[in-house]
Amino acid sequence: MAAMKPIRRLALKGAGVLTAALLAPLLLPIRALAAGWNKDAFGSKTAADALKILGAAGSTESKDVVIDAPQIAENGAVVPIEITSNVPNTRSIAVVIEKNPFPLAARFDFGDGAVPYVKVNVKMGESSFVRVVAEAGGRYYAASKEVKVTIGGCGG
Amino acid sequence: MAEPMKIRAVLKGDVAEVRVLMVHPMETGQRKDANGSILPMHFIQEVTVRVNGRVMLEGQISQAVSRNPVFSFRLKGVKSGDKLEIAWLDNRGERSQSVTAIA
Numbered sequence: 001m002a003a004m005k006p007i008r009r010l011a012l013k014g015a016g017v018l019t020a021a022l023l024a025p026l027l028l029p030i031r032a033l034a035a036g037w038n039k040d041a042f043g044s045k046t047a048a049d050a051l052k053i054l055g056a057a058g059s060t061e062s063k064d065v066v067i068d069a070p071q072i073a074e075n076g077a078v079v080p081i082e083i084t085s086n087v088p089n090t091r092s093i094a095v096v097i098e099k100n101p102f103p104l105a106a107r108f109d110f111g112d113g114a115v116p117y118v119k120v121n122v123k124m125g126e127s128s129f130v131r132v133v134a135e136a137g138g139r140y141y142a143a144s145k146e147v148k149v150t151i152g153g154c155g156g
Numbered sequence: 157m158a159e160p161m162k163i164r165a166v167l168k169g170d171v172a173e174v175r176v177l178m179v180h181p182m183e184t185g186q187r188k189d190a191n192g193s194i195l196p197m198h199f200i201q202e203v204t205v206r207v208n209g210r211v212m213l214e215g216q217i218s219q220a221v222s223r224n225p226v227f228s229f230r231l232k233g234v235k236s237g238d239k240l241e242i243a244w245l246d247n248r249g250e251r252s253q254s255v256t257a258i259a
Contacts, residue, residue: 032211037201042218078222097220101186105220114205114213115171115230121222123184 033109034092042104047096047131050104054094056133059140062087067132067145073124076149082119085134085141090116092135099128125152158244158252165231165240165258172258174205174229176242184219199247200225206241207234207258234258 044050051057068082083093093116094107105122116134124130127148134141159179165172178200185197203215212231234240236258243253 032204033214034216037216042201042216082228100220102218102220104218106215106217108216109214111210111212111214113207113231113233115232117228117230118215119226119228120217121226123220123222 033111034107038104038107041107042102044104045102047098047103050096050102051094051133054104054107054133056094056135056140056142059133059142062134062141062143065132065134065141065143067130067143069130069145069147071146072148072150074150076124076126076152078121079124079147079149080119080121081130083117083132085116085132085136087116087134087136087141090134090136093118094133094135095120095122096131096133097122097124097128098131099126100124124149158250161242161244161252161254163240163242163254163256165256167234167236167258170233170235172231172234172238172240174227174231174240174242176227176229176254178203178225178227178244178252180224180244180246182219182221182223182225197247200244201247202245203227204241204243205229205231206243207231208239209241 041050041053064086066084073079085093092109095105096103097105108118110116129144129146131144162177165174180200181198183195183198187195189195197219199219200217204211205213213229238258240258241255245251
């Protein structure tokens with residue numbers, strides 16, 4: 001019996017490795033471009049703090065960052081925001097809703113071939129500037145657009 | 157089990173216009189139910205878009221994205237028949253993945 005033990009252990013170990021190998025694709029983070037969900041940035045209560053954590057505190061205003069959003073949003077629960085960065089080699093875009101309780105709403109990282117464009121519906125608690133910061137070549141380019149909200153979309 | 161996403165990917169030249177709808181409550185943690193108890197935060201945090209296995213786009217999102225999120229993306233240099241995979245992961249560790257071919 002004693003002689004069986006190492007073999008059994010080996011077999012179990014083998015099974016363990018195999019299971020881990022099978023599960024790895026499911027358990028491993030599904031990311032590659034970014035370091036994963038940035039808890040500190042998303043947990044920031046001011047736009048300035050969120051952008052600082054993202055390394056985007058010092059940005060240049062740019063007309064090449066285009067925000068298409070309604071001037072007046074009747075329903076703050078669904079505000080469509082369309083963003084295009086015409087800055088060459090844009091690698092990421094951060095969307096900040098300045099007056100929301102947690103201003104950072106989204107950040108997108110673009111790999112080769114992905115056009116630095118995104119359209120997304122967001123919630124806005126009250127009228128606010130929406131600020132978009134695009135990163136290209138280690139520099140940050142920003143634009144802002146004010147959206148007036150008739151009925152807020154965070155609480156209720 | 158998360159409901160499947162609805163994905164539409166249409167080629168215009170060599171750019172695919174991708175539109176995806178994800179079924180998710182996107183609870184902010186600020187709303188109350190009928191009894192006045194706070195509904196806990198429950199929202200998608202990460203979105204990954206792959207073409208033929210290669211990550212082309214990643215999104216990190218907050219509870220500020222609307223319920224049943226809808227995104228539009230544009231992917232350049234793809235062709236008809238390419239395999240488009242979109243996956244999300246939420247703050248409870250639930251995930252969903254849908255695969256479609258670019259039309």
